[in-house]
Every structure is written in structure tokens, then in C-alpha cells.
Amino acid sequence: MSSLFRSEEMCLVQLFFQTESAHNCISELGHLGLVQFKDLNPGVTTFQRRFVKEVKKCEEMERILRYLEKEMVKSNIVIAATKEKEMVPCARDVLELESTFEKLERELREINRNHATLRQNLVELMDIDSLLRMTEYFFEEAESLLTYSEPPSEDSVSMTVSSHITSRRNSNSSTSGALHLSFIAGVIKQERFPAFEKVLWRLFHGNFVLRHAEIQATEELQAVRGAVKKDVFIIFVQGGRVREKIRKVCEGFRASLYSCPKTLYERKQMSNSVMTQMQDLRMILRRTEEYRASVLTRAAEHVQEWSSKVKKMKAIYYTLNLCNIDITQKLIVAEIWCPVSDLAIVQNALIKGSEQSGSSVTPVLNRIQTQQTPPTFNRTNTFTEGFQTIIDAYGVGTYQEINPAPCTIVTFPFLFAVMFGDCGHGLVMTLFAVWVISQAESFRKWKNEVTDVLIGGRYIILLMGMFSIYTGLIYNDCFSKSFNIFGSSWCVRPMFHPHGPWQNETLQEYNHLQLNPFVPGVYSGDPYVFGIDPVWNIASNKLSFLNSFKMKMSVILGVSHMLFGVSLSLVNFVHFRKFQAIFLQFVPQLIFMLSLFGYLIFLILYKWCITLRSETAPSILLLFINMMLFDYQSEHLLLYGGQKGLQIFLVLTAVLMVPVLLLVKPFLIYRTRMKTRHQVLGNNLNDQHGTDTRSSFSHHQSDEMVSMGDIFVYQAIHTVEFCLGCISNTASYLRLWALSLAHAELSEVLWRMVLQVGLKISSGMGSLMLVVLFAAFAVLTVTILLVMEGLSAFLHALRLHWVEFQNKFYEGSGYKFAPLSFDSLLKTQQ
Amino acid sequence: MPSLLFCGPKLAACGIVLSIWGVVMLSMLGIFFSAKSAVLIEDVPFTEEDIRDDKSPPQNIYGLYNQVGINCFIAAAIYVGVGAVSLCQVRLNKRQEYMVT
Numbered sequence: 037m038s039s040l041f042r043s044e045e046m047c048l049v050q051l052f053f054q055t056e057s058a059h060n061c062i063s064e065l066g067h068l069g070l071v072q073f074k075d076l077n078p079g080v081t082t083f084q085r086r087f088v089k090e091v092k093k094c095e096e097m098e099r100i101l102r103y104l105e106k107e108m109v110k111s112n113i114v115i116a117a118t119k120e121k122e123m124v125p126c127a128r129d130v131l132e133l134e135s136t137f138e139k140l141e142r143e144l145r146e147i148n149r150n151h152a153t154l155r156q157n158l159v160e161l162m163d164i165d166s167l168l169r170m171t172e173y174f175f176e177e178a179e180s181l182l183t184y185s186e187p188p189s190e191d192s193v194s195m196t197v198s199s200h201i202t203s204r205r206n207s208n209s210s211t212s213g214a215l216h217l218s219f220i221a222g223v224i225k226q227e228r229f230p231a232f233e234k235v236l237w238r239l240f241h242g243n244f245v246l247r248h249a250e251i252q253a254t255e256e257l258q259a260v261r262g263a264v265k266k267d268v269f270i271i272f273v274q275g276g277r278v279r280e281k282i283r284k285v286c287e288g289f290r291a292s293l294y295s296c297p298k299t300l301y302e303r304k305q306m307s308n309s310v311m312t313q314m315q316d317l318r319m320i321l322r323r324t325e326e327y328r329a330s331v332l333t334r335a336a337e338h339v340q341e342w343s344s345k346v347k348k349m350k351a352i353y354y355t356l357n358l359c360n361i362d363i364t365q366k367l368i369v370a371e372i373w374c375p376v377s378d379l380a381i382v383q384n385a386l387i388k389g390s391e392q393s394g395s396s397v398t399p400v401l402n403r404i405q406t407q408q409t410p411p412t413f414n415r416t417n418t419f420t421e422g423f424q425t426i427i428d429a430y431g432v433g434t435y436q437e438i439n440p441a442p443c444t445i446v447t448f449p450f451l452f453a454v455m456f457g458d459c460g461h462g463l464v465m466t467l468f469a470v471w472v473i474s475q476a477e478s479f480r481k482w483k484n485e486v487t488d489v490l491i492g493g494r495y496i497i498l499l500m501g502m503f504s505i506y507t508g509l510i511y512n513d514c515f516s517k518s519f520n521i522f523g524s525s526w527c528v529r530p531m532f533h534p535h536g537p538w539q540n541e542t543l544q545e546y547n548h549l550q551l552n553p554f555v556p557g558v559y560s561g562d563p564y565v566f567g568i569d570p571v572w573n574i575a576s577n578k579l580s581f582l583n584s585f586k587m588k589m590s591v592i593l594g595v596s597h598m599l600f601g602v603s604l605s606l607v608n609f610v611h612f613r614k615f616q617a618i619f620l621q622f623v624p625q626l627i628f629m630l631s632l633f634g635y636l637i638f639l640i641l642y643k644w645c646i647t648l649r650s651e652t653a654p655s656i657l658l659l660f661i662n663m664m665l666f667d668y669q670s671e672h673l674l675l676y677g678g679q680k681g682l683q684i685f686l687v688l689t690a691v692l693m694v695p696v697l698l699l700v701k702p703f704l705i706y707r708t709r710m711k712t713r714h715q716v717l718g719n720n721l722n723d724q725h726g727t728d729t730r731s732s733f734s735h736h737q738s739d740e741m742v743s744m745g746d747i748f749v750y751q752a753i754h755t756v757e758f759c760l761g762c763i764s765n766t767a768s769y770l771r772l773w774a775l776s777l778a779h780a781e782l783s784e785v786l787w788r789m790v791l792q793v794g795l796k797i798s799s800g801m802g803s804l805m806l807v808v809l810f811a812a813f814a815v816l817t818v819t820i821l822l823v824m825e826g827l828s829a830f831l832h833a834l835r836l837h838w839v840e841f842q843n844k845f846y847e848g849s850g851y852k853f854a855p856l857s858f859d860s861l862l863k864t865q866q
Numbered sequence: 867m868p869s870l871l872f873c874g875p876k877l878a879a880c881g882i883v884l885s886i887w888g889v890v891m892l893s894m895l896g897i898f899f900s901a902k903s904a905v906l907i908e909d910v911p912f913t914e915e916d917i918r919d920d921k922s923p924p925q926n927i928y929g930l931y932n933q934v935g936i937n938c939f940i941a942a943a944i945y946v947g948v949g950a951v952s953l954c955q956v957r958l959n960k961r962q963e964y965m966v967t
Binding site: 464515517518519520570573574788791792795796797798802803804806807810811814 | 895
């Protein structure tokens with residue numbers, strides 16, 4: 037049966053196809069997305085598999101594609117998206133694609149290398165150019181130094197061109213006429229310059245003249261070189277050996293040295309040639325960049341298509357690795373898990389695939405019986421997918437076990453709404469969910485983790501919002517205010533004279549007054565039509581009433597939810613034909629729960645229905661405790677006649693169920709084992725029982741693995757877990773009350789502290805303050821009440837489902853069906 | 867004419883959502899205050915004198931109710947303006963995005 041109630045029936049099918057048609061067949065199956073390939077070579081490592089080289093080739097191609105994509109992103113080239121379903125290439129096309137990719141990669145790398153070298157050259161030329169320009173002044177100064185007999189003044193000279201020159205005193209300057217000053221000129225990073233200076237001083241004790249100036253950072257320079265600041269420097273020294281030492285120091289500081297001609301004329305010539313060289317280089321650089329852009333643009337048109345092709349091929353080769361290739365190399369054997377209802381579709385796809393490859397032999401499908409557990413496959417659509425995901429997050433269902441997802445579609449948003457319960461917030465949540473649903477496709481492009489989770493859960497949020505509006509109407513709570521749609525059942529006027537006890541003076545004396553429902557007219561006798569009466573919103577003892585109401589409601593909802601879970605286990609037992617378990621597990625569990633907690637619900641409902649005076653009404657909790665303790669002293673009031681007898685009977689029944697749960701099943705197993713052992717020992721080879729003995733013998737053999745002690749212990753654990761769990765799980769459902777109280781109180785505090793301040797200003801500025809405060813109210817509502825409380829209620833509702841509900845019937849020990857599907861492959865890897 | 871665009875696309879979108887919510891909620895609050903709803907009594911700025919020195923009860927309180935209601939309506943009108951400004955910003959943002967690409 038193909039429905040969401042139970043996971044699909046799966047079958048193991050053997051496929052035989054020819055090697056030539058393998059690619060096309062597997063690609064057709066991949067497009068279908070309905071089969072899971074079983075690994076037929078489990079003992080083989082990844083490196084020993086047959087198609088490992090092809091997989092490596094595909095990975096290499098993927099790497100090249102990634103490199104291409106990165107380059108395209110760097111140069112801001114738009115990658116076109118393709119939408120058509122591409123045909124998967126066969127083995128020959130793989131080689132073609134491979135060679136295309138390699139050629140592209142080589143080309144691109146070469147272009148990049150050349151570009152880098154050209155840039156480097158341009159930088160050098162620019163440095164030389166600035167060096168030449170700035171050292172003009174230095175040379176003039178040096179020549180003037182030679183002619184003067186006195187050392188120049190110590191003042192630092194600053195030029196109007198914004199280069200800062202510090203003059204270094206030459207302490208031992210001998211200014212005799214025939215001085216032969218040689219110089220070294222170069223460019224060094226500005227940050228290294230002070231250290232450079234110090235080192236030179238230490239080495240040469242001032243036997244040199246050092247001039248430096250900062251290179252103007254033009255825009256072009258910055259584009260080519262980046263924001264590194266460099267200084268031009270020139271050192272005048274005497275003597276060849278000193279020159280060599282200084283050269284070494286410069287190399288140590290990574291300063292680039294350039295030879296500078298001595299005469300003015302030569303310098304001018306050099307400057308001109310550098311200019312022309314720079315022009316040429318700039319043009320070459322531009323041409324290189326244009327060529328690179330054109331190569332990338334051409335590739336960009338196909339990159340998406342190539343990438344999906346390569347991914348599909350890799351998936352196909354990976355799948356081929358899982359199959360068996362027989363000796364003659366002509367036949368491929370594969371084993372797949374496939375839903376029984378889709379066998380015809382798979383057959384058609386295989387026929388189509390083999391026709392495409394042009395082979396004459398159609399693939400053979402052979403369904404085989406197996407003892408292995410098939411994977412669990414739940415067919416979901418966009419709506420149910422979200423709910424199935426949250427169930428699977430806890431544990432994938434055992435094969436053919438009942439699927440809690442259909443019930444969860446209703447119970448999960450409902451339990452959330454019980455904890456969230458505000459129609460205003462519910463409305464905002466619903467509108468938000470509607471917006472996300474309508475924009476889901478454009479959101480998927482953002483590829484953020486948070487938005488992915490949001491998109492996956494958009495239908496859950498929609499349902500949570502709609503159910504919250506409903507519970508908000510029941511709690512009569514909308515942004516912490518109530519609606520009075522049907523007319524309140526309470527009336528204050530009859531409390532005054534002459535109907536009731538109040539006078540005008542009563543109002544002055546007392547701060548709090550209580551409406552007495554027994555005064556005629558105060559309470560109309562009919563409760564409010566739908567939900568909580570709006571009068572409670574302005575009552576000061578609102579919480580005493582609401583707490584009692586919500587706690588009892590939580591217990592009722594909790595016990596009902598758990599009883600529903602226990603009854604689902606009945607469905608499982610019937611399906612798996614474990615009729616013994618129905619009487620040994622389901623019935624005692626049900627009786628235990630009903631006699632204790634079902635009776636609690638009955639008490640709650642009964643107390644709500646009858647009329648009591650509030651001063652003398654017995655507390656249900658105390659009644660329950662006394663029932664368990666068999667405490668029936670006469671001063672404790674009972675709710676109805678015959679209560680004592682009924683309660684004693686119920687407690688005794690419940691207590692009687694515990695040994696039934698604990699002992700009967702292991703005892704029966706023990707008895708069957710004894711019987712089979714006697715049968716085997718008695719050598720009963722009657723053919724009629726032959727198969728029975730053999731099966732029970734094998735069963736007995738497998739059971740021998742589990743000793744009787746283990747069975748008893750397991751059963752004891754199960755029983756204790758259930759019985760104590762009943763109480764703790766019921767109490768756990770009280771979080772429905774706790775969270776709804778927290779939400780209501782937070783909402784009220786937000787209104788009172790933010791919006792009410794604006795409303796209470798009655799002067800003219802009131803409206804402006806109201807505008808500002810409303811904005812603050814809206815922001816805080818969204819962040820605190822919707823996001824924080826929403827997440828919290830979501831989490832608690834989820835926990836209630838996972839633990840309290842599902843541990844009554846859910847095993848969750850299956851593995852998920854993971855079909856070969858190109859759609860999901862492309863979606864996840866994008 | 868200098869560019870009238872002063873907020874990005876996200877801020878403008880938030881502005882639109884906030885103004886729609888503001889208009890709807892504040893106008894409904896205004897209606898409920900004008901209808902003298904009892905549930906909103908805590909939000910009305912009345913004092914002891916208003917109750918005690920009332921010549922014709924409960925007209926003082928009703929007057930205060932009306933005042934708060936009018937305040938709410940004015941605030942709703944201001945939010946209509948804010949919404950219009952945000953809408954303009956959204957349109958300008960879209961146009962700028964269109965022109966750049």
C-alpha cells in the first residue's frame with residue numbers, strides 16, 4: 037500500500053545488463069531516482085575497485101572546473117545557468133571532455149603566469165622611473181657638496197614637493213677637491229627603511245651620505261602594486277669595498293638595486309627609454325587581460341553544463357563500482373532495492389536506456405527473495421517532507437513499521453500552538469510562512485544554512501501559525517488582550533445594592549473586590565460561547581484560574597496523546613502478526629494507563645461538570661495521592677458516592693498488571709524452549725512437524741544466543757520504563773502549561789512596559805511617542821515572542837513527540853532509502 | 867537633484883512591513899478605544915480625580931477613551947506616511963539595481 041502510514045514495501049531485484057548499455061541504463065535510473073544500489077563488493081577497498089581510475093578522472097575534472105569557476109568569479113564573469121536535461125556522455129565523450137578541460141586549464145595557467153611576470157616587470161620599470169625622477173635633486177646636492185668646502189648646515193631641508201628628506205651629517209667628510217663619490221641607488225619598502233638606516237650607520241659610522249624619498253602613490257601604481265609604500269634611496273660612498281658591503285646589506289633588506297647612470301644626459305635617455313618600455317608593457321598587459329576575459333567568457337557558457345555532466349558521470353562510475361562485472365566482461369550484475377509498486381517504471385527506464393545505447397539485448401529484471409531488512413522508504417511530497425524529516429531526525433523507522441508522520445502533521449503544530457497560544461502572534465507567523473512559501477525558490481539561491489532550514493520547514497511554520505490562531509482564540513489572547521465577541525457571562529452591576537452586598541462605600545474601602553457567582557445576575561449561568569471569558573483578562577486573580585485550567589488541560593492532552601501512542605503499537609502488532617504480544621504487552625499497558633491516568637482524566641472532567649462550592653471542593657491532586665496511598669479518612673471529602681470502592685478496584689487492577697507485564701512473556705518463552713528441547717531430544721522426525729522443528733530448532737539456536745536471564749532483565753527494564761514512565765511522562769506534559777504561561781506573561785509585560793507607555797500619554801505628543809514605541813513593540817515582539825518563544829515551543833513540542841509519544845510504540849531502527857538520484861545530487865552539491 | 871535614496875533594500879522592506887502592521891494594528895486599536903472596550907481600561911490614563919469628581923459619570927472616562935483613540939488614529943496616519951516613504955525607497959532601490967546591471 038502506497039501511503040504515508042507505513043513505509044513502502046521494498047523488493048530486492050537483480051539487474052543484468054550489457055556493458056555497453058550500462059552507462060545509459062544507470063543514467064536513466066539516476067534520473068528516475070527510485071532505486072538504491074546495493075554494494076556487491078563489500079570486501080573491496082576503494083582503491084581496488086574496477087572503475088577507480090575513471091572516478092579519479094572525474095574528480096580531476098571537477099577540480100579543473102572548480103579552478104575555472106574561481107577564476108571566473110575573480111574576474112567578475114557571470115556564469116550562465118542551464119536548465120535543460122543534459123544527456124550523460126558515454127565513455128568516448130569522457131575522453132573528449134577531459135582533453136578540453138586539460139587544455140583550458142593549461143591555457144589559463146599560462147595566461148596567469150605571463151600576466152604575473154608582466155606585472156612584475158611593470159612594477160620594476162615604475163620603480164626605476166620614480167628613482168630617476170627623485171634622484172635628480174640628490175645628484176644636484178651631491179655635486180654641490182663636492183664644491184663646497186664647508187659642510188652644509190644641519191637643518192633638515194623639506195621640499196615643496198611632498199618628499200621629506202633628512203640630511204645625514206658626514207662627520208668625517210674630507211672635502212678635498214678630487215673626491216670620487218660612487219653611489220648606490222635602489223628602492224626599499226618604507227617600513228624597512230629605519231632599520232636599514234640603523235644597520236648602515238652601525239657598519240659604516242657615517243662614512244656615507246644617504247638620501248631617501250617616498251614614492252608618490254599614483255592610482256596606477258596602487259592598482260599594479262597594491263598599497264605597499266616604497267622609498268627611493270641613494271647612498272653616496274667612497275671606495276669599492278664599502279660599496280660591496282653596502283650592496284650585501286641592501287640585498288639582506290630586499291631592496292631592489294638599480295644601476296643609475298652618472299651623467300645627466302644619460303639619465304635623461306634612460307628615463308625616456310623607461311617611459312617607452314612602460315607604455316609597451318601597459319598595452320601588453322591590457323591585451324593579456326582581454327584575452328583572458330574572452331577565454332573565460334567562452335568557457336563560462338558551458339561550465340554549468342559540464343559540471344553537472346561530470347557529477348553525473350562520477351555518480352555512474354561510483355555506482356558501477358558497486359556492481360559485479362562477470363568474467364566475460366560483457367555482463368554487469370547489479371542488485372537494487374526498489375519499491376514494489378515502481379517495478380514497472382524501473383523496467384521501462386531500463387528498456388529506454390538500452391535502446392538509447394543501441395544494444396539489442398534488453399536488461400533483465402529478476403526479483404529475489406531475501407532475509408535482509410530492506411531500507412525504509414516513505415513517499416513524501418513537498419508538504420509532508422518537512423514532517424518526515426523531523427521524525428527521521430530522531431530515528432528512521434523500522435521497515436514497514438507504522439509511520440508517525442501523518443499523525444505528527446496534526447499533533448505537532450497543535451502541541452506547539454498550545455504552548456504558543458496567541459492569535460496575534462499566530463497571525464504574524466502565518467503571514468510570514470505564506471511569504472516564505474511564495475518566495476521559496478528565490479530563497480534557495482541564498483545558500484545559507486539558516487535559510488535552508490527555514491525553507492525546509494515552511495509548511496510546518498504555516499501549520500504552527502494557523503493552529504496558534506485557533507488556540508489563541510480559545511485562550512482569548514491577542515497580543516495579551518482579549519476579544520469580547522459574544523458578550524461576557526459575568527456582570528458587575530448586580531453585585532451592587534439592592535441585588536448584592538456592595539455599596540458605594542465598599543468601593544472606597546477595598547482595593548480588590550471579588551465577584552460572587554452565587555449572587556443572582558452576576559454570572560449568567562451560561563459559559564462564554566468559545567474560549568475563555570474576556571472578563572478574566574481584567575481580573576487580578578486571572579492566573580489562579582488560568583493555571584488550574586491549563587494544568588488540567590495539559591494532563592488531559594498528555595494522557596490522550598500517550599494513549600494514542602499505545603494504541604498505535606496495537607496496529608504494529610497486528611501488521612507483524614505478533615498476536616501474543618497484543619495480550620502480553622498491549623492489553624496490560626492499556627489497562628494500567630487507563631485505570632490510573634484515564635481515571636485521573638475522568639476525575640478532572642467530572643469535577644468540571646458538577647457544581648461545587650469553591651471553599652469545600654476537594655483538590656484532584658490530593659484525591660489522586662490518597663487513592664494511591666489507600667488513605668480514606670472520613671474528613672477528606674469525596675466527589676461522588678462509591679468513589680472509595682471504585683478507586684480501590686482501579687489501583688488493585690493497575691498493580692496486578694505489573695507482574696503480568698513483568699513475568700508472563702519471559703515465562704512463556706521459557707516454556708516454549710523447554711518444549712522444543714524435549715522435542716529435539718525425543719527425535720521427533722515426523723514430516724508434518726519437520727519444517728516446524730527445523731524452523732523452531734533454528735529459532736531455538738538463534739535464541740540460545742540470548743539467555744533466559746537476559747530476557748528477564750530486558751522485560752524488567754521494559755516494564756519499569758513503562759510504569760514509571762507513565763507518571764514521569766504525564767508530568768512532563770505539564771510543560772504545555774508552563775510554556776503557555778510564560779508566553780502569556782511575556783506578551784503582557786511587553787504590552788504594559790512598551791505600548792501602554794505610549795497609550796497613556798494623553799497630550800499632543802502622544803501620537804509621536806506612540807509611533808516610536810509601536811516600532812519598538814513590533815521589533816521586540818518579533819525577536820522575543822516570535823523567534824525566541826517560537827523556537828522554544830518548537831523544541832519542547834518536538835521533545836514531547838520524540839520521547840513521550842514515540843517511546844510507546846516506535847522502534848526506529850531502520851535505515852533510510854538512499855536512491856541514486858541526479859536531482860538530489862545536483863541540488864546538494866550546488 | 868541629489869539622490870533621494872537613503873536606505874538600502876532591506877531597511878526599506880522592513881519599513882514597509884512595519885508600516886503595514888502599524889497601520890492595521892493602530893487603526894484597530896483606535897476603533898476599539900472609540901468603542902470604549904472594557905478590556906483596554908488599563909491603557910487609559912485615568913486618575914482617581916477623574917472618577918471621583920465626575921459630574922456625569924462616566925463621561926470623563928469616555929472622553930479619555932476618545933482621546934487615546936484619536937491618538938491611535940493619528941499614529942496610524944503617520945505610519946501610512948512612513949509606509950509611503952518606504953515604498954518610494956523600495957522603488958528607487960529597484961530602479962538603481964536595474965540601471966547598474
